[in-house]
Amino acid sequence: xxxxxxGEFARIARFFAPLALPGGLKLRDDVALIAGRRxxxxxxxxxxxxxxxxxxxxxxxxxxxxxxxxxxLSDLAAKGATPVGYLLTMALPKSRGDRWLAAFSRGLxxxxxxxxxxxxxxxxxxxxxxxxxxxxTIGRVAHGRAILRSGARPGDVVYVSGTLGDAAxxxxxxxxxxxxxxxxxxxxxxxxxxxxxxxxxxGRRGTASARAAADISDGLVADLGHVxxxxxxxxxxxxxxxxxxxxxxxxxxxxxxxxxxxxxHGDDYELxxxxxxxxxxxxxxAARVAGVRVTAVGRIVAGRGVRVLGAKGRPLxxxxxxxxxx
Amino acid sequence: xxxxxxGEFARIARFFAPLALPGGLKLRDDVALIAGRRxxxxxxxxxxxxxxxxxxxxxxxxxxxxxxxxxxLSDLAAKGATPVGYLLTMALPKSRGDRWLAAFSRGLxxxxxxxxxxxxxxxxxxxxxxxxxxxxTIGRVAHGRAILRSGARPGDVVYVSGTLGDAAxxxxxxxxxxxxxxxxxxxxxxxxxxxxxxxxxxGRRGTASARAAADISDGLVADLGHVxxxxxxxxxxxxxxxxxxxxxxxxxxxxxxxxxxxxxHGDDYELxxxxxxxxxxxxxxAARVAGVRVTAVGRIVAGRGVRVLGAKGRPLxxxxxxxxxx
Numbered sequence: 105x106x107x108x109x110x111g112e113f114a115r116i117a118r119f120f121a122p123l124a125l126p127g128g129l130k131l132r133d134d135v136a137l138i139a140g141r142r143x144x145x146x147x148x149x150x151x152x153x154x155x156x157x158x159x160x161x162x163x164x165x166x167x168x169x170x171x172x173x174x175x176x177l178s179d180l181a182a183k184g185a186t187p188v189g190y191l192l193t194m195a196l197p198k199s200r201g202d203r204w205l206a207a208f209s210r211g212l213x214x215x216x217x218x219x220x221x222x223x224x225x226x227x228x229x230x231x232x233x234x235x236x237x238x239x240x241t242i243g244r245v246a247h248g249r250a251i252l253r254s255g256a257r258p259g260d261v262v263y264v265s266g267t268l269g270d271a272a273x274x275x276x277x278x279x280x281x282x283x284x285x286x287x288x289x290x291x292x293x294x295x296x297x298x299x300x301x302x303x304x305x306x307g308r309r310g311t312a313s314a315r316a317a318a319d320i321s322d323g324l325v326a327d328l329g330h331v332x333x334x335x336x337x338x339x340x341x342x343x344x345x346x347x348x349x350x351x352x353x354x355x356x357x358x359x360x361x362x363x364x365x366x367x368x369h370g371d372d373y374e375l376x377x378x379x380x381x382x383x384x385x386x387x388x389x390a391a392r393v394a395g396v397r398v399t400a401v402g403r404i405v406a407g408r409g410v411r412v413l414g415a416k417g418r419p420l421x422x423x424x425x426x427x428x429x430x
Numbered sequence: 431x432x433x434x435x436x437g438e439f440a441r442i443a444r445f446f447a448p449l450a451l452p453g454g455l456k457l458r459d460d461v462a463l464i465a466g467r468r469x470x471x472x473x474x475x476x477x478x479x480x481x482x483x484x485x486x487x488x489x490x491x492x493x494x495x496x497x498x499x500x501x502x503l504s505d506l507a508a509k510g511a512t513p514v515g516y517l518l519t520m521a522l523p524k525s526r527g528d529r530w531l532a533a534f535s536r537g538l539x540x541x542x543x544x545x546x547x548x549x550x551x552x553x554x555x556x557x558x559x560x561x562x563x564x565x566x567t568i569g570r571v572a573h574g575r576a577i578l579r580s581g582a583r584p585g586d587v588v589y590v591s592g593t594l595g596d597a598a599x600x601x602x603x604x605x606x607x608x609x610x611x612x613x614x615x616x617x618x619x620x621x622x623x624x625x626x627x628x629x630x631x632x633g634r635r636g637t638a639s640a641r642a643a644a645d646i647s648d649g650l651v652a653d654l655g656h657v658x659x660x661x662x663x664x665x666x667x668x669x670x671x672x673x674x675x676x677x678x679x680x681x682x683x684x685x686x687x688x689x690x691x692x693x694x695h696g697d698d699y700e701l702x703x704x705x706x707x708x709x710x711x712x713x714x715x716a717a718r719v720a721g722v723r724v725t726a727v728g729r730i731v732a733g734r735g736v737r738v739l740g741a742k743g744r745p746l747x748x749x750x751x752x753x754x755x756x
Contacts, residue, residue, distance in 0.1 A: 109527055109528055110528050112554060115528065115531060115554070116554075118532075119528075119531050119532060119534075119535035120518075120535060120549060120552065122535075122539070123535065123538055123539055123542060123548060123549040124548060124549045124550070124551070125515050125548035125549060125550060127515065127550055128515070128548070128549055128550045128551050129551075131549075131551055131552075133551075134551070135551065136515075136517070136550035136551045138472075138514070138515070138550070138568070139466070139467045140465070140466075140467075141465045141466075142468065146464075146472075148517060148550050148551065148566075148568075149517075149551075150517040150518070150519050150551065150552060150553050150566060151519070151553045152519040152521060152553050152555050152564070153555075154521050154555050154556065154557045156558055157555060157556055157557065157558070158555070188464070189451050189453065189454070189462075189464070191462070191474060191475075191476040191566050192446075192476070193476050193477070193478040193519075193564040193566075195478060195480050195521075195562040195564075201435055202435055202436050202441065202445075205441060205445050206444075206445060208445075209445035209446060209448075209449065212449055213448070213449055216449060222449060222450060222451035222454070223446060223449040223450045223451060223454055223457075224450070224451060224453055224454045224462035224464070224474050225450070225454050225455075225457055225459075225460070225461065225462045225474065225475070225476065226446065226457075226476060227476050227477050227478050227564075228438060228441070228442075229478050229479075229480050229483060229484070229562075230480070230483055231480045231483065231559065231560055231562060232482055232483070232559070232560060233557065233558070233559020233560040234557055234558060234559040236521040236555075236557060236562040236564075238476075238478070238519040238553075238562075238564045240474075240476060240517050240519075240566030242464070242474075
């Protein structure tokens with residue numbers, strides 16, 4: 105009789121956490137830390153994107169490259185780290201020729217300039233299946249100043265950057281599953297899916313006030329849930345306060361249930377972080393300087409797990425809490 | 431009119447070398463270097479293995495895990511670096527369940543103990559295609575003491591560790607392409623294909639005398655070729671001096687042309703390194719202490735490229751010079 109398969113996080117806890125070094129933070133964070141140059145630590149992160157799962161075969165290669173870089177830079181931003189460099193591994197089908205690679209490398213070059221990061225090296229292999237692109241990214245941070253998942257305390261305010269749900273709607277648009285909305289709104293949502301914007305300025309300035317942070321790659325409820333678990337606390341999120349773009353609002357106006365995408369879909373790569381209530385002024389100032397919208401969406405409480413309140417303040421039950429790319 | 435596609439190394443030079451940081455060594459080496467703790471540098475390496483290319487779907491999962499670790503540890507060994515930790519990314523088909531992962535993680539655990547390395551973290555994603563497993567590995571080395579590809583000088587002796595060709599014959603055996611040999615020899619060769627042995631002791635001790643080093647992952651001629659290119663020199667290799675295991679000898683006895691596998695096949699993950707002639711005693715002593723066979727197979731000369739002399743000292747022309755996993 106086959107046992108019920110473990111979920112992703114149970115697998116990590118069961119099979120991989122016992123293998124972790126101290127710098128691996130018991131695999132409860134999404135980064136690792138090692139000693140760096142004097143007074144600094146290196147922040148290590150790896151994240152892969154898979155064809156037909158995270159991007160599509162006919163996406164512009166430069167966008168694929170930039171998304172790959174950005175989903176990793178997003179984690180560095182969440183931790184308040186400054187990018188240093190990255191290692192690239194590619195499993196490429198033969199059909200990806202020089203032309204594709206030339207455009208891909210131009211995308212990397214553009215974002216390297218933008219985010220001041222460079223290439224350390226890589227590995228390229230053939231595959232008979234979908235493309236798999238993986239980055240190991242290194243940032244640096246003053247010793248002990250990385251904003252980890254484990255620092256949230258009851259009473260903290262829960263903030264998110266930018267707007268949520270856009271990427272989910274962009275993906276739905278690509279798949280032809282979106283209600284009819286305006287052309288510009290549709291384009292905006294697809295762009296948000298293809299090309300997330302790492303919230304770097306916010307992350308670095310956040311070190312002054314944030315107690316815990318993560319980027320939202322599995323969905324707000326799931327990633328805030330990781331923060332809660334690592335911190336030994338619970339959280340309450342109010343759906344009515346979720347920040348939506350005008351384009352996302354036009355989707356939700358036509359299909360109110362789709363608000364759930366803002367709770368359970370991760371491809372926006374916004375940040376979720378917590379800070380004590382008396383830091384509200386500093387958080388607002390950091391957001392202004394970084395030019396990034398920041399919205400309080402809930403609070404940290406004693407206990408465990410993330411409770412979501414619906415539009416009228418009643419508990420919302422989600423059939424799933426984190427987007428699974430399967 | 432389509433241009434002739436670039437080879438792997440031309441692609442790296444054209445598309446990726448311009449993106450490299452100084453620590454990326456112009457992507458002419460197989461590792462990168464960054465500042466580490468006081469007096470040290472970190473050596474960074476990434477290497478992936480792909481199902482149906484580097485391993486087979488029904489290979490024992492623990493062996494797959496150990497091969498993944500070892501192909502990376504082999505590079506650290508070549509550079510004389512001590513392993514620190516690694517990041518793991520996995521693109522897994524749904525068919526790989528908890529049982530497979532449990533065995534895979536046991537393989538990692540066994541080799542973590544053996545090679546004193548630990549896990550920093552990772553990322554796991556779904557794929558609809560073959561499994562792709564990628565490692566980013568970090569080692570440490572005294573500042574300026576990493577043995578790079580670029581240090582070879584005319585007059586140096588070219589050494590290789592262990593024996594060559596075993597893994598190629600092991601792969602041929604799995605594919606049913608091997609001449610009939612004894613059962614024990616066949617098993618030995620398959621084992622060599624599945625589970626390479628990083629030459630760590632040799633690498634660390636080698637820092638005393640080696641001028642340039644690389645692990646043989648693309649084949650002796652190709653990897654020595656990389657050393658020559660990075661060093662601005664040429665090399666001569668004598669086929670008659672290539673070290674073969676008894677099992678490999680039994681293959682070559684039946685099919686003499688198969689000696690070429692020892693020149694162009696990389697899956698042995700042995701080391702190739704160069705040292706001045708007056709270091710011969712130190713090289714032999716280091717080999718004895720490490721318990722690893724070391725064989726002089728040629729010499730570094732002025733010029734460029736690798737020339738191979740056949741059994742009777744006449745130039746051997748190879749239709750290809752490096753194993754391509756395609």
